[in-house]
Amino acid sequence: MYSLYDYSNMFADKVRADTYIRALESLITPESVIVDLGAGSGLFSLIACKLGARKVYAIEPSNCIQAGKTLAKDCGFGDRIDWIQNDSRKIQLKEQADIILSDIRGILPLIDNNIEVIADAKNRFLKNGGHILPIVDTLHIALVENSKLHQKCLSPWKNRNYGLELQFLSERHANYWCSVRPKQKHLVSKAEKWAAIDYASVKDPNFSNTVTLTAERSASVHGFYLWFDTEIAPGIGFSGGPGKIRPSVYGCAFFPWPEPVEMKAGDEVSVHVEASLIAGEYIWLWNTSGFSSSESGKEAFSFTQSSFQSEVTALAQLRKRAHSHVPKLSDDGALQSAVLHLMDGDRDLEVITRKLMAKYPERFSKFEEGLAFVGNISEEFSH
Numbered sequence: 001m002y003s004l005y006d007y008s009n010m011f012a013d014k015v016r017a018d019t020y021i022r023a024l025e026s027l028i029t030p031e032s033v034i035v036d037l038g039a040g041s042g043l044f045s046l047i048a049c050k051l052g053a054r055k056v057y058a059i060e061p062s063n064c065i066q067a068g069k070t071l072a073k074d075c076g077f078g079d080r081i082d083w084i085q086n087d088s089r090k091i092q093l094k095e096q097a098d099i100i101l102s103d104i105r106g107i108l109p110l111i112d113n114n115i116e117v118i119a120d121a122k123n124r125f126l127k128n129g130g131h132i133l134p135i136v137d138t139l140h141i142a143l144v145e146n147s148k149l150h151q152k153c154l155s156p157w158k159n160r161n162y163g164l165e166l167q168f169l170s171e172r173h174a175n176y177w178c179s180v181r182p183k184q185k186h187l188v189s190k191a192e193k194w195a196a197i198d199y200a201s202v203k204d205p206n207f208s209n210t211v212t213l214t215a216e217r218s219a220s221v222h223g224f225y226l227w228f229d230t231e232i233a234p235g236i237g238f239s240g241g242p243g244k245i246r247p248s249v250y251g252c253a254f255f256p257w258p259e260p261v262e263m264k265a266g267d268e269v270s271v272h273v274e275a276s277l278i279a280g281e282y283i284w285l286w287n288t289s290g291f292s293s294s295e296s297g298k299e300a301f302s303f304t305q306s307s308f309q310s311e312v313t314a315l316a317q318l319r320k321r322a323h324s325h326v327p328k329l330s331d332d333g334a335l336q337s338a339v340l341h342l343m344d345g346d347r348d349l350e351v352i353t354r355k356l357m358a359k360y361p362e363r364f365s366k367f368e369e370g371l372a373f374v375g376n377i378s379e380e381f382s383h
């Protein structure tokens with residue numbers, strides 16, 4: 001969940017904001033209807049109005065969208081923007097749009113359900129022949145030498161382990177990827193394309209590809225970077241890779257290897273990367289194999305890593321998801337169920353709270369505590 005401050009910082013990222021604005025400028029006409037998908041505090045909605053759009057539908061589930069309403073009034077665009085505080089998948093629009101604009105990426109574009117969200121918006125909200133922005137995100141991969149970052153990822157405590165045996169943690173940490181500001185000097189190989197997300201046609205959120213990377217110099221290789229370049233509108237985009245002109249908000253992903261590998265120019269490695277969406281979260285798998293170069297010659301190496309292995313899963317929790325599990329409500333579950341049943345469209349929260357407290361007198365010591373509990377459920381599940 002982002003704060004207003006976060007949205008302002010996204011807007012302050014000149015490379016990102018200028019590119020989106022140029023893309024809008026190139027497409028908006030006085031007849032344009034725009035969907036700002038994941039509008040945040042609505043700054044791109046305001047820009048779309050400033051560029052002359054006839055109508056904007058700003059869709060955003062978080063409360064920050066309320067700031068957009070005030071800003072729209074202050075800018076004189078109040079009547080041209082419909083502010084819709086909801087998940088785009090749960091709403092209908094009065095009309096279809098000429099342009100759908102979104103940036104619901106994280107460090108990488110493969111995050112949460114964003115492929116499904118954009119595909120759904122395209123199918124239901126976009127006119128035939130309309131524009132979906134961005135057009136395409138292309139993900140690139142390159143070998144890197146970055147011992148400082150590698151050590152920071154695998155053993156954040158560096159050499160200060162206070163005499164503890166922490167190998168278990170380092171092994172888990174080798175299965176996390178982390179965000180980095182990439183620099184050209186870190187790269188050991190050329191960047192190769194791993195995947196492209198074509199937003200007009202993408203349906204499958206899962207991506208998988210094997211890429212061969214060739215070292216261009218002798219180096220201790222610590223893993224690889226994965227980043228995206230984007231084309232927002234025809235001929236208008238930016239690169240998130242190492243370089244002087246890159247947006248600051250996204251970063252780039254560093255996928256560490258469990259240990260550094262000595263390589264010489266011309267040495268090749270095969271990197272297989274899979275991103276699989278499971279229950280709304282991406283599991284990343286990266287398998288690497290090749291030969292390291294040492295004084296004594298070449299030695300084969302192979303690593304199998306996955307963000308799944310970084311999770312510390314409690315078996316008891318997992319069992320509750322098994323198809324054969326027969327669930328029975330916990331005390332808290334029973335309490336929530338009671339509140340949901342009381343929310344029948346006739347009673348106000350005070351009545352519901354008093355009824356709940358009468359039924360479960362030992363659960364809340366004060367009316368305010370009960371009301372807060374009921375209020376949370378009401379906020380999530382009521383109209």
Ligand SMILES: C[S@@+](CC[C@H](N)C(=O)[O-])C[C@H]1O[C@@H](n2cnc3c(N)ncnc32)[C@H](O)[C@@H]1O
Pocket residue numbers: 002007010011037038039040041042043044059060061062086087088089102103104105117
């Ligand atoms: C990276 S922020 C971008 C905010 C703003 N568009 C900007 O560029 O400054 C992505 C936003 O997408 C929103 N979002 C994610 N999934 C959504 C969905 N299904 N429907 C509407 N908004 C969504 C998030 O709440 C978040 O505010």
